[in-house]
Amino acid sequence: MIPKKILNFLKKNKIFFELISHKKVYTAFDKAKTLKISPQKIGKIVFLKAKNKIFAFVLSASQKLDLKKVKKILKEKEIQIASERVIQNKVKGLKLGAIPPFEEILKIPVFFEKTLLKLKEIILPAGDWKSSLKLKREELKKIIKKERIGDFFQKK
Numbered sequence: 276m277i278p279k280k281i282l283n284f285l286k287k288n289k290i291f292f293e294l295i296s297h298k299k300v301y302t303a304f305d306k307a308k309t310l311k312i313s314p315q316k317i318g319k320i321v322f323l324k325a326k327n328k329i330f331a332f333v334l335s336a337s338q339k340l341d342l343k344k345v346k347k348i349l350k351e352k353e354i355q356i357a358s359e360r361v362i363q364n365k366v367k368g369l370k371l372g373a374i375p376p377f378e379e380i381l382k383i384p385v386f387f388e389k390t391l392l393k394l395k396e397i398i399l400p401a402g403d404w405k406s407s408l409k410l411k412r413e414e415l416k417k418i419i420k421k422e423r424i425g426d427f428f429q430k431k
Contacts, residue, residue, distance in 0.1 A: 276403055276406070277294070277401045277402050277403055277406055278368060278369065278402040278403070280368070280380060281375055281377070281380065281401060281402045284377055284379060284380050285408075288379075288417060288418065289417070290410065290414050290417055290418065291410075291411070291414050292408045292409060292410050292414065293408070293409040294401065294406060294407075294408065294409075295310065295398065295406065295407045295408070295409055296405060296406055297309050297310055297405060297406075297407065298405065299404045299405050300404060301372040301404060302319075302336075302372060303317045303318070303319035303336035303400075304317075304319075304336050306336070306398065306407060307336055310398065310407075312398070313337070314335065314336035314337040315335045315336070315337045315394070316335070316394060316396070316397060316398055317335065317336040317397070317398045318333050318334070318335065318336070318376065318391060318397050318398065318399045318400075319333070319334060319335070319336045320332070320333050320374055320376050320385075320400070321333075321334070321340050321356065322356070322357040322361075322362050323345065323349075323354050323355065323356060323357055324354065324355050324356075324357040324358075324361060325349055325351040325353065325354045325355075326351070326353075328383075329357055329361065329362070329365050329383045330349065330383060330384050330385075330386065331374075331376055331378075331381060331383055331384070331385040331386065332345065332385075332386045332388070332427060333376040333385060333386065333387045333388060333391065334387075334388035334390075334391070334427070334428050335388065335390065335391060335428075338388065338390070338428035338429070339428060339429045340427060340428060340429070341427055341428055341429040341430075342354060344425075344426065344427040344428075345427050348386065348425055348427060359371055362374075365381075365382075365383065366381055366383075369402050370402065370403065370404060372400070372404065373400045373401065373402055373403050373404050373406075374400055374402065375399055375400045375401060375402055375408065376399060376400075376418075377418055378418070378420065378423075379418075384423060385419075385420075385423060386423045386424070386425055386427065387415075387419050387423060387424050387425075388425070388426070388427060388428050389424050389425060389426055390428070391415070392412060392415070392416070392419075392424065394412060395411065395412055396409055396410060396411045396412065397409070397410055397412075397415055
C-alpha cells in the first residue's frame with residue numbers, strides 16, 4: 276500500500292500516475308523482470324553521502340552511476356554510497372528499495388539522469404515493495420528541478 280504522504284504529494288502537485296501492483300521485489304532490476312519490461316524504463320535511486328550530506332541520484336535500472344561525474348556535479352572530492360542505516364535515519368517511514376525520488380518528501384537534493392527524460396514513461400518506486408508508479412514524461416518533469424538534471428551514468 277502506498278504511504279499517505281506519497282499520495283498526498285502526488286495529489287497536491289497534480290501528478291497524474293498509474294498505480295501498478297506486482298509481486299514483492301526489492302530491486303529495480305527484479306521489478307523489470309517481474310513486470311516484463313525493459314530495465315531502461317525502470318527508475319532506480321542511488322543514495323550517496325558526501326561529508327554529512329545525503330544526495331539521491333535517479334537513473335535507469337540498466338545504468339550504472341559514474342562516481343567521477345557525480346563528484347564533479349557535487350563539487351566534492353569524496354563521496355560514497357550511503358549505508359542503509361544512514362538512509363533510514365534520513366528518510367523515515369519509507370521502505371528501503373521502494374523510496375520514490377520526490378525531493379519534497381525526501382528533503383534531500385534529488386538528481387535525475389537526463390536520459391530518463393527521453394522516455395515516454397517511467398516506472399518509479401511508490402514507497403512499497405508491491406507497488407510502483409507509472410508516470411508519463413510530462414508528469415515526471417513537474418517534479419524535477421531543472422538544475423538537478425545531468426549526465427552521470429557510466430558509458431560503456
